Amino acid sequence: MSRSSPQAPDAQTDALPRQQRTYSIGELARMFEVTPRTIRFYEQEGLLAPTRQGQKRIYREKDRVRLKLTLRGKRLGFSLAEIREVVMMYDAMPDGNARQLKRLLEILADKRANLERQLEDIRLMRMEIDDVDQRAREVLRQLDQEA
Amino acid sequence: MSRSSPQAPDAQTDALPRQQRTYSIGELARMFEVTPRTIRFYEQEGLLAPTRQGQKRIYREKDRVRLKLTLRGKRLGFSLAEIREVVMMYDAMPDGNARQLKRLLEILADKRANLERQLEDIRLMRMEIDDVDQRAREVLRQLDQEA
DNA sequence: CAAGCACTTTACGTTAACGTAAACCTCGTC
DNA sequence: GACGAGGTTTACGTTAACGTAAAGTGCTTG
Known part of the structure; x- marks a missing residue:
């Protein structure tokens, strides 16, 4: 525009x-x-x-x-604080001391676990949505026939 | 406990x-x-x-x-309002009129699209996390050798 | 029957993530 | 030189999603 x-x-x-x-x-x-x-x-x-x-x-x-x-x-669905946690540590990496780095690895593992759970959540929610979709279409067919 | x-x-x-x-x-x-x-x-x-x-x-x-x-x-990351949208319409389904049902199908398609994007987001974020993880481990190895 | 739970309502407080408004600078242009 | 389009700071407002505190109800248990 x-x-x-x-x-x-x-x-x-x-x-x-x-x-x-x-x-x-x-x-x-x-x-x-x-x-x-x-x-x-x-x-x-x-x-x-x-x-x-x-x-x-x-x-x-x-x-x-x-x-x-x-x-x-x-x-x-991450908060800005969570995002900052990763982003900032990523930047602090090159000159990072060991404790910082290990902490970073922990956080990463945490985020990863979070993502895995989200994947599962998505899978489940997809199935439910498909299910509702299915039912809705059936009811619609019924209505169309009656008319 | x-x-x-x-x-x-x-x-x-x-x-x-x-x-x-x-x-x-x-x-x-x-x-x-x-x-x-x-x-x-x-x-x-x-x-x-x-x-x-x-x-x-x-x-x-x-x-x-x-x-x-x-x-x-x-x-x-859905809001309660979004969740209610689906859940309530699901309940209103059995006696639903056609317009409501079509609206519901729209909403469902919308949510589905949202989920698909999330899947892609997860994929990308995973890769980035893996990358950071990798680098962090390398730096750690370096530190260990120096010591 | 007092004490302790588990529950209730009412109501005010809090945090995150911005939106919105006001008042000001600084260009290029008509 | 007025002005419009973009940028700036400061500051108060708003919404979602609860937390927290106070004060009351009802059971059952030592």
């Missing part, structure tokens, strides 16, 4: 190796269908750390990925 | 065909590891409809199943 002018150099157009591209908050917001407010909030919660150009926030590829992961986590 | 006395007939012990068993709010709470408050709240939100014996709530098998489904939905 409103993509009228032949060249609208949103920031950089493209043709950049993606690793060097930068994004404005509005661009990111549109890409992921969230509001700028949400993105600022995630920063405040320590999930994003854009640099500044003057007072404007500049987002790099890394931030974009983090945002993507965060939103994915949210769709799976 | 505190299962000392030889026979503690919580309500009915067992041996009942399950369809006739009834539960107190405390029993259900323990079974699903939630508080009674939560169960009362779900009733208030129209997700449960226990009968009464005097002023005490009596839950039947149907209510237990509903609670189970509700909690499963919650683990998958």
